[in-house]
Amino acid sequence: MNSYLEMDRTSLENELNEVKLLLEEKIKQNIKLDMSRGKPGKEQLLLSSGLLTSVSEADQCFDGSIDARNYGVLAGLPSARALFADILDVSPSQVFVGGNASLQLMYDLISKAYTHGLLHSPAPWAMRGTVRFLCPSPGYDRHFKISQSFGMELIPVSMTPLGPDMDTVEQWIKDPSVLGMWCCPKYSNPDGIIYSNETIKRIASLHPAAPDFTVIWDNAYCVHEFDGDYVPFPDILSLCAENGNRDMVYEFTSTSKITFPGAGISCMASSEENIDYMTKLISVQIISYDKLNQLRHVLFLKDKAHVLELMKKHAEVLRPHFELVESILESEIKPLEIAHWTNPKGGYFISLYAMHGTAKRTLELCAKAGVTMTGAGATYPYGIDPFDSNIRIAPSLPSLEELRQATEILCLCLRHSALEQLLQTRM
């Protein structure tokens, strides 16, 4: 195979015809495959079957003197706060344990900022006119959708291999209408980037014009290495405190990709003052989250060391999925010079950059062939990828055989759209 970039018009046309035939064959197979979301697969779910029986008798339902079945203890069971504190390297008093979704805690934080204001807000965000939020892109579509849902103006910030472009961030935060920033600092969604220490330090020492500027530190993949050992990561809460920014950051994580995606537990970590403030607001919303599920997790996961052991087992399952996709891309696409992609060592995604202007068309073709991918542009604010290039590949859910089929189809579609594009630009 030769680079498409060096082919003449006739070769491109021949190639396109060939690809079309191959793709038509695939369409005939009536395949239905989903690589759209970072959903753990069946084998991974089986790793946590012990969670189903970790609390199976009435007298196991206690955390000290607290009955996990009954109402109360809004900030979470002490043992669950301690577990997350261990994982995130913070103190239990900085941890609020919620329900099955950290996304809900993030949404509620933003929602309460709008209706009630945060600890240092001069007024609720609903009263602040235009609210701007920094969106390192590509990023997590659900983050951006929360911002969009509240009518914020989403400000794209480029991602670099070291994290968000901090020159841009430092420029924007001088604007008092910029009230926060989404971050997925370790194995970023979708690029799999680990923010560098320098980037993290610059974030912790920001001097934003808005007194309630809030960094949402979604540490979703904090222990999610699938290739190699656990990578220690700075504690953003301490770093912010050291830089006079105690209350500037809320960190989030969950067990969604440690135990069961839909039935795990989540947490929010921040300064004690922030946690106290939010706990008071949340006390109007709910008496307490599901402490029985918190207890199940505490008994099953035990501590960080034990969590890391479990994550090694996830890694054994996940790594072949990533390796398969990467090896097919390597052999099928690399020589053609029509795309490049990330080779992450943790997280849930491979981020592929197709030839500019071809991502939408590629995914349209994939859909026709029965392969569902995350919508093109979804990883950018407002769903608009300025280069129409980024494609998020989520290899975890399909079986290896399905994944092979889906990736081969993706490769054909990438070739198809690139060939169309090249033919059009050379007319």
Place this chain on the structure above:
Amino acid sequence: MNSYLEMDRTSLENELNEVKLLLEEKIKQNIKLDMSRGKPGKEQLLLSSGLLTSVSEADQCFDGSIDARNYGVLAGLPSARALFADILDVSPSQVFVGGNASLQLMYDLISKAYTHGLLHSPAPWAMRGTVRFLCPSPGYDRHFKISQSFGMELIPVSMTPLGPDMDTVEQWIKDPSVLGMWCCPKYSNPDGIIYSNETIKRIASLHPAAPDFTVIWDNAYCVHEFDGDYVPFPDILSLCAENGNRDMVYEFTSTSKITFPGAGISCMASSEENIDYMTKLISVQIISYDKLNQLRHVLFLKDKAHVLELMKKHAEVLRPHFELVESILESEIKPLEIAHWTNPKGGYFISLYAMHGTAKRTLELCAKAGVTMTGAGATYPYGIDPFDSNIRIAPSLPSLEELRQATEILCLCLRHSALEQLLQTRM
């Protein structure tokens, strides 16, 4: 014992001295008792131990083809929607199953009304200037706190033995700033009143000035008879639809007082249009609620008939608690003519009306003697009982022996404050 109302000043003084001595003795005993919240007691929690093992193996984690452990299916497992539909006598498509707290669903409804608006809102409530909300009183303090937290103006509406005073309600809804009404229609908190069919019909056929006026129908005690058989109750959704008010009501219930208070499942029921609208808004907040706990509940509770059997067992535990409090009040307080109270057949509370102007003082004395009760006034908007009279008694949590002690202390405190009051007014 004679009525305090007929005693002369000297007798009142002697009586007060005697009560003071009795109370001092109690204080010396260093009692710590809690009758503040409608928390199920230990025996009740044991009734649902089967829930701990109803899903204990990986291959039980499925509802049809849906894996309850994984992400997705935001509106809830089909089987869980069917279970609540059975309990509430509505259709599964009208049911949205949430997490462990119906309060959270109610809060989120109001919160989204403020930030996004409801289906028929001309604008989000945050943009509507003064928002007024009808609060049948006495009522559930947590309802009123949600309204208060969003800065609504709380409009008290008197409770009658048939439900809220509908003449007042029908007057108020002509005001376009009145955007809703809290209702606890069966075994109302705290009075234990069942809204009459006539009241329910009048609610269902309201013609409010505000197009997005919303009845919050908190059917928390829908199957919660502790004395006598299950009392069928009209389906408010059908009644509203019949009266051209399809989208006017959101009904809520949960298993908090069927299985585990802190680890149950909850639901919201409304027109399909409302459920679709809310599901779209909630899809930004959370991917899905804990379906595994939904499945545990479906397998443990089975259907309404089976739920009613379980509620009979709760009744066996609860009834003696209510009977004990009522019998002590009957013998200790009734002859004195200083208070009257409800004798409910379901729900979680006895609502006591002390001599006007003495509720606060009574509970202050209770606290000194180690008995925690719901704060005086808590059952009224802004925590202000216009008569300083209502005291909410929650007899479920303490053991019978503790309950006897606590009720005896309450009786002494009622006598103490009544005597003080009578002596003052006769000066």
